[in-house]
Amino acid sequence: MRIDAVDFFYASMPDVTLEADGSQDALLVRVSAGGYVGWGECEASPLVSVAAFITPRSHGVCQPVEASVLGEELDGPDDIRRIASLVERNSMDLLQAAHTFSGIEIALWDLLGRAREQPVWQLLGYERAYSKTPYASILFGDTPADTYAHGVAAVARGFNAFKFGWGPFGTGTVAADADHLQAAREAIGSDRHLLVDAGQIFGADVDAAAERLGALEAASVMWLEEPFRASEFDAYAALAARATTVRLAGGEGAHEEAMARNLLKYGHVGFLQIDTGRIGGIAPAKRVADLAAQAGITFVNHTFTSHLALSASLQPFAGLADHRICEYPAEPKQLAVDITSNHLLPDADGEIHVPDAPGLGVEVDLDALAPYLRSIDISVDGETLYSSPQSGRVLLG
């Protein structure tokens, strides 16, 4: 099969607010090859990621992503890895390329699975897919009472694990954070998992983060996520050494496999959270999952958007029985719900199942998406380089 076309679909809510809620917009990618179609999703900043696909080249290793994709042969998983290597080389100096290619790579796996009538997790070498325990991501409230209320509402929805994050955490006093943590624990009861996401609030300030360890451990928090900026490995390691029961989590910012490896090796995290929509897609995420298993730490997906992104992010660790917990977009914007016509819903035990269906096993609903679609037009010297969504990038000749 030859990759004939790559089309982007930029969708957003009518109003995109300053909330830390990544489900307010989406960039979907549709790849066509050999009469088949596959879908993927890029995480973050649709316009910039489209620009990275079609930008005029700057030099030999700063080419647009399309130069390494359109017209390439796609006959098996090795071709996906080969195309990824082309992008890595030809777009070496184009920072955004990793985010752009992530969505394309996911679509290539989906397409290949549909052509072979196999789920992606089988193409990755897994013999079966294990269920996962979803955790609900919740923002801390403005007050401990709000945090408590958020927690109680989430428990009522049947989840068994909860992650509170962002909001005021880390911005005020240690005592205020302790109150929020205690409220969260009280809301969910003593038997359910409690996770905390600090949203990089401490920068690289180990002492500021360490001051919260007592309250975190008193509330039996399983992981503290992203206390620091993504590449502050020294800070991660120093904090990990000062913790007793709580373990550190991170990795969502990894835009290449090596970043995730380095966070594990040098930052001593106990949970590696990988977004397939950023790290370059499913294949590098699978290699990170293999590494996590080998190192005895836990692989977790990072997903805050659609169930297309959710299925893509579950494939890399679908066959790892011991890596059970998974991020599940608990309160996404309606856009993220409407992107697909089917959804990965919790079963009676509250467990999530990776689809046992060709490709990613979720269907993009273009009709439902129509009201959300936004058009992009980019031209250089008056020549149109990109116009969406009606005309994508089609291989000519």
Added chain:
Amino acid sequence: MRIDAVDFFYASMPDVTLEADGSQDALLVRVSAGGYVGWGECEASPLVSVAAFITPRSHGVCQPVEASVLGEELDGPDDIRRIASLVERNSMDLLQAAHTFSGIEIALWDLLGRAREQPVWQLLGYERAYSKTPYASILFGDTPADTYAHGVAAVARGFNAFKFGWGPFGTGTVAADADHLQAAREAIGSDRHLLVDAGQIFGADVDAAAERLGALEAASVMWLEEPFRASEFDAYAALAARATTVRLAGGEGAHEEAMARNLLKYGHVGFLQIDTGRIGGIAPAKRVADLAAQAGITFVNHTFTSHLALSASLQPFAGLADHRICEYPAEPKQLAVDITSNHLLPDADGEIHVPDAPGLGVEVDLDALAPYLRSIDISVDGETLYSSPQSGRVLLG
């Protein structure tokens, strides 16, 4: 002073080829505040970096760069650091933001220096600026005879240090590479510095790189640059441990200060090469230079474009007397020459001097630039978000 406007100027050669020559296009940034103007330059992919400035926001920590810059107060170096922190936070999930902001940050320093009638290196706390020994960057030839000819031609131009890179190096046999290295050494004679740039050709393959150590050391190569991808710290450290006299160099890909720190700490490089047009500008590059000095390794600039970029890249280590060697664009395209009306030319001893003049001390020549300018138009839902170069982004109200 309040930042009133940020304008981008995208310029390119009429034909941009697949050479590994980064001087084929440029993205200049002009910042206006308090009646003063400052100039900076972003490294790589102009269209994508412009898109990152004006993209619709995706959520609270995926905002366009402009959201953290336009309208901000600029009264001293602390404001530049404050604005950088805003960008880091508000554009956390926008990968390209670091490249976009780098050019803006450089322009802020230039503007501040012009307003205070001080060179940027003085604003950085240096009491004097030391001269630097420029090395000429040359591509390996197709054959050892070509490499020899390139070397002889460069010697005739008066340089005392030479870096050969890319081309066939690492793509064929060890013996072929040895022939090229010997030809390069013969061309420049035994007393001049010889450096080699592998252009990440070995990926993360330590053995493949190590096989070349004998030939590199036989040719008295001072540094082997970027044998591996930028974040492959383990590979760097493993190769460094196997080398006897040659030291490793890297860092040009660092798009944040922590990446450079990690390459030093975990990759054991002997030379840290920083591009101010990528790492976030002059302030983070200065902190890396301080760290290099403290660690006893050598800071070097990475510059392949204009003398605006060259002056910006020299400021961070201008006051470090022992860090003498500097990258100098030896054979840039005419565009890179025409960007500025004055240039940092070697003196009678072949040394380069950082300008002792306000700001960066180089003048952008908009008239000379006119034939190279390319217009960009970006619209979303039919609304123009960017149109250049006539209309930049001006603070309204």
